[in-house]
Amino acid sequence: xxxxxxxxxxxxxxxxxxxxxxxTSQAATPEPRLLAxxxxxxxxxxxxxxxxxxVQSFIADSDLExxxxxxxxxxxxxxxxxxxxxxxxxxxxxxxQDSCTPSSTLGGLDCYAAxxxxxxxxxxxxxxxxxxxxxxxxxxxxxxxxxVYSYAYPPSNFIWQAxxxxxxxxxxxxxxxxxxxxxxxxQHCLGETRTWAHxxxxxxxxxxVYVALGSHANYFEAGVHPINTACVPSQALGILGxxxxxxxxxHMADGPVIGPPGVDGxxxxxxMIGDDTPWxxxxxxxxxxxxxxxxxxxxxxxxxxxxxxxAQHQVWNHPLATIATWTN
Numbered sequence: 001x002x003x004x005x006x007x008x009x010x011x012x013x014x015x016x017x018x019x020x021x022x023x024t025s026q027a028a029t030p031e032p033r034l035l036a037x038x039x040x041x042x043x044x045x046x047x048x049x050x051x052x053x054x055v056q057s058f059i060a061d062s063d064l065e066x067x068x069x070x071x072x073x074x075x076x077x078x079x080x081x082x083x084x085x086x087x088x089x090x091x092x093x094x095x096x097q098d099s100c101t102p103s104s105t106l107g108g109l110d111c112y113a114a115x116x117x118x119x120x121x122x123x124x125x126x127x128x129x130x131x132x133x134x135x136x137x138x139x140x141x142x143x144x145x146x147x148v149y150s151y152a153y154p155p156s157n158f159i160w161q162a163x164x165x166x167x168x169x170x171x172x173x174x175x176x177x178x179x180x181x182x183x184x185x186x187q188h189c190l191g192e193t194r195t196w197a198h199x200x201x202x203x204x205x206x207x208x209v210y211v212a213l214g215s216h217a218n219y220f221e222a223g224v225h226p227i228n229t230a231c232v233p234s235q236a237l238g239i240l241g242x243x244x245x246x247x248x249x250x251h252m253a254d255g256p257v258i259g260p261p262g263v264d265g266x267x268x269x270x271x272m273i274g275d276d277t278p279w280x281x282x283x284x285x286x287x288x289x290x291x292x293x294x295x296x297x298x299x300x301x302x303x304x305x306x307x308x309x310x311a312q313h314q315v316w317n318h319p320l321a322t323i324a325t326w327t328n
Contacts, residue, residue, distance in 0.1 A: 029178060031127075031129040031272065032270070032272060034129065034136070034138055034178070035127040035129065035138055035140075035270050035272065036260065036270060037205050038138050038172040038180065038205055038207070039125065039140065039206055039259060039260040039268070039270060040140055040170045040172075040206060040207045040208070040209045040259060041202050041206045041207070041208050041209065041257060041258075041260070041263050042142075042209050042211055042257065042258050042259055043208065043209065043210045043211065043222065043252075043254050043256075043257050044211050044255050044256045044257070044258075045211070045213035045251065045252050045253050045254075045255050046253060046255035046256070047153075047154050047155060047213055047253075047255075048211065048213050048214070049109065049113035049116075050112075050116055050144045050145055050146065050216075051116075051120070051122075051123040051144075051258060052123045052124055052125060052142035052143060052144060052258075052268070053116055053120040053123070053124060053143055053144060053145055054120065054121060054124045054143075054271075055082060055126075055143055055279055056082055057116075057119040057120050057121060058095070058097065058143065058165065058286070059080055059081070059082050059095060059279070060079075060119065061097050061098065061099065061115055061119060062080065062096055062097050062098060063075045063077070063078050063080075063095070063096045063098045064076050064077040064078075064080040064085070064086075064093065064094075064095060064096075065093065065094050065095075065096050066086075066091050066092065066093055067091065067093075067094075073094065073288075078098070080095070082278055082279040083278035083279070084278075085278070085279050085284070086282065087281065088281055088282075088283040089283075093282070093283075093285070094284050094285035094286075094287065094288060094305075094306065095165070095284065095285070095286055096164070096287065096288045097112070097115065097145070097165075097287065097288070099111065099115060100112050100115055100146075100164075101288065102146065102148070102162035102163055102164055102288065102290065103289075103291045103300055105157055106148060106150070106155060106156070106157045106160055106162075107146065107147075107148035107160055107161075107162025107163075107291065107293075108146065108148075108162065109146065109148045109155070109162075112145045112146035112148075112164070113145075113146070115145060116144075116145040116146070120145075122266065122268075123258050123266060123268045124143075124268065124269060124271060125141070125142060125268050125269070125270045125271070126140070126141040126142070126143070126270070126271050126272075126273045126310070127139065127140060127141075127270040127271065127273065128141060128272070128273050128310065129272075129274075130316075130317075130319050132318070132320045133320065134175070134176040135173055135174060135175060135176070135181075135320060136173075136174040136178065137171055137172070137173050137319040137320065138171065138173075138174065139169055139170070139171050139310075139315075139316070139319065140169065140170045140171075140172075140270070141167060141168070141169050141273070141310050142168045142169070142170075142216070143165070143166070143286075144165070144166040144168070144216050145164070145165070145166075146162065146163075146164055146165075146166065147163050147164075147165075147166035147214065147215060148160060148161075148162040148214045149161045149162070149214045149215040150213075150214055151240075151245075151248055153251040155213070155214060159239075159240075159245075159293065159295070160292075161236070161290065161291070161292050161293075161303070162290065162291050162293075163287055163288075163289070163290035163291070163304075163305070163306040163307070164286065164287020164306050165285070165286030165287035165306045165307055166215075166216050166286075166307065167307050167308075167309060167313070168186045168211075168216050168217070168218055169185075169310070169313075169315060170183070170184075170185050170186070170207065170209055171183065171185075171193075171319060171323060172207060173319075173320070173323070180196040180205070181195065181196055182195050182196055182199075182323075183196065183199045183207045183220075184319075184323040185209060185217075185218035185219065185220065186218055186315070187212075187217040187218060187219070187225075187227075187228065187231075187250075187326075188227060188228060188231035188232075189228075189230065189231035190228055190230065190325070190326050190327065191218075191315075191323070191326035191327075192219070192220065192326055192327050192328065193323050193326050193327070193328045194220060194328060199220065200220065200221075202259075202260075202263070206259060206260055206263075208220075210222045210252045210254065211252065212225065212251065212252045213250070213251050213252060213253075215227075215250055217250050219250070219252060222252045222253060223252060224250070224251055224252075225249060225250045225251075225252070226247060226248075226249045226250075227247065227248045227249060227250055228327070232247065232248060233303070233304075235303075236248075236292060236303075239294050239298060243294075243295075273310070275311065279309070280309065280310060281311055282309055283308060283309075283311075283312055284308070285305050285306045285307065286306050286307055286308065286309060287305075287306030287307070289303075289304070289305060289306070290302070290303050290304040290305055290306060291303055
């Protein structure tokens, strides 16, 4: 009887050890595999001229400039390298794509598209994994050469906003057992989140993302999406109101696709990045000034800066708290 009891106890302990090992194995799923498992399927408008680019190609096309006096940017390096960008706190810096400007007609769209097409080497996604409490957040960062939002669709020189460089992100949130619970897509200054059950996916794992024309805001469906007015400068809303026009909206008619292998379009590689990636802690602007254009007498006006990189966004360091402020 004692031997039988000891045998039963041993079997229970062995079973617990196996369960613990299985749980540990699941928790230790390699991050690259997780990122590949949930890589988004990206749908683009037929008029979209860009795809997510590598930062290396953009940096190679840019001058590194430092603000040396009010409204005065001086070239410090005409051939910067991703691993040699200035450290945080060393000044106010920007990367200025040296052959195009967003102050030209329709934000320089054709010039930037040609520069991207020449040097991009194909679409790229930057993957980042954050462990936030007992959740894991898979982040897919996208960098575009240019953001040219046209008020009219298809794009025209009527009313537009443009800046060099554009960073966007798609988040997939996993629970403690590494099961997907929600997705969250960046849209202008905020974003939108949905439960996984209400997110359209391919094969149950790859969230489907519809990229707005020009602005590259990410949506859960194609169509026309009013832009959250919290992300639209009051001056721009005032100009539209003065012209008796409604607030701006994003447009997305379903077109070309990129994403994981097997999608109906180019398979897009994921390059993992983190705080130790050389260019990630660059706290300068990824481009020159932002511009807004409207009919005369307004014309084309400087209107803010280009964006900063991923690590300068709250969603990089505090994804769950940031996503909680987005609409759902």
